[in-house]
Amino acid sequence: MIEARSLTKRYGETTAVDGLSFTVRPGTVTGFLGPNGAGKSTTMRMILGLDRPTSGSVTVNGRPYADHPAPLHEVGALLEARAVHTGRTAYNHLLSLAATTGIPRRRVDEVVDLVGLRAVARKRAGGFSLGMGQRLGIASALLGDPRTVILDEPVNGLDPEGILWVRTLLKNLAAEGRTVFVSSHLMSEMALTAEHLIVIGRGRLIADTSVREFVGRASAGRVKVRSSEAVRLAQLLAAQDVTVVNDEDGTLHVTGLTSDRIGQIASDNAVTLFELAPQQASLEEAFMELTADAVEYRAPGGDGRPAGAEEVAA
Template sequence: MIEAHSLTKRYGERTAVADLSFTVRPGIVTGFLGPNGAGKSTTMRMLLGLDAPTSGRAVVNGRSYAEHRAPLHEVGAMLEARAIHTGRSAYNHLLALAATTGIPARRVNEVIDLVGLREVAKKRVGGFSLGMGQRLGIASALLGDPATVILDEPVNGLDPEGILWIRNLLKGLAAEGRTVLVSSHLMSEMALTAEHLIVIGRGRLIADTSVAEFTAQAAGDVVRVRTEDAEKLRELLAGPDVTIGSQEPGVLEVTGLSSDRIGRIAADHAIALAELTPQQASLEEAFMELTRDAVEFQAPASELVAAGSEGRAA
């Protein structure tokens, strides 16, 4: 288990993390999200004892990282995959880590096979692709068979097969009862991998909730209704706490009523429905909505619109 208690980190007059508290529990994959400059990297460095907090405390499995007698057996981390001597082979890099931390050499071969680097294990790391470097970083994190795993952007540089592999690996680690904290900018991948989210912005906590609750909060309980009697149904659904929009003929977008309630009203008045669908925001949409005011650098609205138009055209 990872626990952050009122973590604060200041660099001169700039506050990178402000009174941040959260708990990462074992048995599930927890996504750690935030815009650029939100304080994610600083927070992870404090969890690992690489940065000292200005105030507050971070503990992993009940102790600070430095208090563990065998840290690599407790916490496996990857913050910078390419922080490896480029003249060493992958095998020798892992062997050196193992030798200095009391890990048997056979474990080196196990993690090399686990991350799919057997064919290049004896090659120098300097010639590795970005994806191969990521795999080696993950192998280093898992070398001590740790109870807690902390990974920063683990899918960077991986091809689709590699992304599927890391997704299944993380879920497998969580299923074994380990604590798994993963930072990523790929919202689509986090939606498929994480069950819980910790979202920060400008160093402060924005959300600490499940993925389902996070996206539902952003969706605003919108229900899409399609019927040939749209205008009649609109009149029946109207109320002081109900908002009804329409983007196309015969379709209503209703906020303030559940799909069950809308269905009952339609049935009571013999209105046939061709569609009754609760709308759910994607994780990316929810993230953009809830972190809008926490973005450090934001493109002008005209540029965002243009980018969206180009994407649709493509």
């Protein structure tokens, strides 16, 4: 279990993490999300004792990371896959970690097989691809058979087979009762992997909830409508507190009206409907909506809407 209480980190006049409190519980894959510059990396570094909090505290399994007598057996972490001696082989890199922490050689062989590096275990890590480096980093994190696993962007550089492997691995670790805390910018993958989310922006907590509740909040009041008279229907639906987005294919996305009310308006005006259904937002859409005010770096003109979509103003 990871417990952060009023965790704060300042660098001069800049506040990277601001009064952050959350709990990451065992038995669940917890996703850690936030825009660039939100404070995710700083938070992870404080969890691992690499940065000292300005104020507040964070513990792993009841203790600060540095207070654990055998930290690799408590916490396995991957923050930077390239943090290896490039002249060592993958096997020797793991063996050196094991030798300095009392981990038997047989465990090195186990994790080499677990991450699929047996064929290249005797090759120098400096020649590894990004994906192979990720696998070696995950092997290092799992070397001590830890109760808590912290991974930052673990699928970065992996092919589809590798991404599926990481997804299955994380779910299996959580099913074994371990605490799994993972950061990623790949929303589609996080939607398939995580059960719970901690979302931060500008160093502050935005959401601490299940994936289902997070997406459901963004989906509330959204309706998908298809009609042969999409432009006319959009004009009929447009009103105060109602937003209608018209895709290039004529599909309307309506916020602020129920399906029943849209159907009644269409019927009253003899508009034929081909489809009328509540719309489920994707995790990416929910994330963009909830963190819109917390984005520090935004592309010019970026509003999060699909290309070619136009909004019908009230």
